[in-house]
Amino acid sequence: MARMWTIFLLPFSWLYAGVMGIRNWLYEVGWKTSESFAVPLLDVGNLRVGGTGKTPHVVWLVEELRRQGHRPAILSRGYGRLTHGPRVVGPSDSAATVGDEPWQYFQEFAARQVPIAVAEKRRLGVRLLLEQQPETTVVVLDDAFQHRAVRPTLNVLLTEWAQPFYQDHVLPAGRLRESRHGARRADVIIMTKCPPGLSAAAQALVLQRVRQYSRPHAPVLFSSYAYGQPVAMSADAAGTPAALRPLPVSGHSVLLLTGIAQPGPLRENLEKQGYAIEHHAAFPDHHAFQPQDLTRLRGHWQPDWPIFTTEKDATRLQAPLVRAAWAGLPLYTIPVRVAFLGAGGAALRGLLPPAPAAAS
Template identity: 40%
Template sequence: MVKTYKSLYPLAWLYGLGVRLRNALFDCGVLRSVSFPLPVICVGNLTVGGTGKTPHTEYLIRLLTASGMHTGVLSRGYKRKSKGFLWADAGIPMEQIGDEPFQMKSKFPDIRLAVDADRPHGIRCMTAPEVTPPLDVILLDDAYQHRYVKAGLNILLTDYRRPIYEDALLPAGRLREPLSGKSRADIVVVSKCPPRLSESEAEAIRQRLCLEEKQSLFFSTLRYGDLHPFDGPTDATRPLSSLTEDTPVLVLTGIASPDKLLHDLQGYTRRISSLRFPDHHQFTDGDAETINRRFAEAGAGTLLLTTEKDATRLHHLPLSDEVKRNLYILPIEVDILFGERPVFNQKILDYVGTYSRDNRLPA
């Protein structure tokens, strides 16, 4: 059962009143949503953090680029130290664009990635005549509530462990807007599901979501890749299956919801401890001292595991040589359950295929 704070429900009611008014102003046209003459796909959620937006966005990047699409990604660049529109060019520091955009650009150097809190302005910059080759599609990362852009396809994520129908509005829960906001979604994905989710449980979730007939529902799970050394040859990987039940592992995270990761790692080793920091935490030299000390206390043979997102914020730290030698990055990818990957992929490609580059007008 999702934990909410009943004492904060009056404040949540006031917050919800403001959000409902804002949505009503968009719905009646007082606040204007801008459309663009190319496919725009929004990936987002109703809650604050932790639903797996980045791995799902990366899934779409793989799908679209494999289909020959010139793909762009626009993010606000949460907690970046820059302002306005900025291209994520090669060699740009993580601090200038944010950890998640930096992670995506590092993994997919051929995509055009930019950051801008003003999404309409960002799209105009990305589709300017001087941008060559012209983009075929733009992915909006974490922009479900940014209604100043009218995306052609909205993908809404909800965490299997914290479904939106059991949550409450901020600050009593984690909902950014009322549950009715799900009606704007074209596709709903229940993320972070167990890989062997039963069809009966999936059907129970479907019933509780109460989606409209026009909305498609999919279930996704996380799939882990080989461990990559933090400070070593990029080809010196080791399979996650190389862990034994007696391998001591210290998991270092600065993400919103590490519980799913910790739970899954228990399938490989029973000796797991964790060192948690807040989501998007900007690590300091003091944090490095804590990491070095905790790793030394963990004992010989311990592996230190972290996520790709966290790794982007660790490189500047004075980590000990011992920590660097034993620190591994755990890649995370998304898989669609119940054999529906082809169906999901086709829905994305069908939407993008409705646009013809030759028929587009300047934004």
């Protein structure tokens, strides 16, 4: 049935792909212009809608740039925010005012002096960052692969192991935002959420498929997720993380609460550790949690069952009314970081722009 529906929608996908193709062609021939800036721009994007792992890869890049002596900044669109226009994120903001991912970045990097900004028009956001944070030496663009009005120095394209772009279709028959051939703009392609033990033979097969659409010599790297120990959330007035309370050993019953595009890898990780997921409250990506969502979750909860969620979801669970709704529940976030397979990390480091001497 799903295949028949896909076939029915394909003509609409071809039309959408054609419109996007004309738009890209206008940029390629110079009829539409892309703006460059005095500092390098590193874009982390994808071809499909949601769920390829942009946030942990942006975090990896920012941490690596800082290690190399850069003073990086992050610029995001701020999907789902209640504000408009370019805006530098500050302590008085929230996931509602700037979006869940930018707010997560702010909580991660504010203490380390990494500016975060949001802007629908990325060129305005870059200008604002460089105006207010002139010491910035590089800007990492979160999800700007299709935003052709700015010209990245390095275009990083992510595609998910379980749903690679070369097996997908353009909207509405599939999840691609543009044709598979958009991969030719990528300077490096990362296959994300791979099994940690992915064989060399399997990687070679992926490379063969990717090469049908990519530049001949663009590196193709492979990354997986590394999950950290659960961190207890606090429902106090400030939403400050609490010290980790004693957590039941693996094999214990748990609940899972997510509002992300692809919760599958997190589920698999918890199940591999032996946790029994008694109920998974799965909401759409960027879901704005409401008090009633937590009320329903309590209906599935038993005393001493931990409730796991993601760092991204935690940003939206801190709204005052929502925070009050889960007060007393043992909520834990599961930190996630990127782990490259083989020499992938070293290869990506080699593509990063050198830090200016004055910034080192």
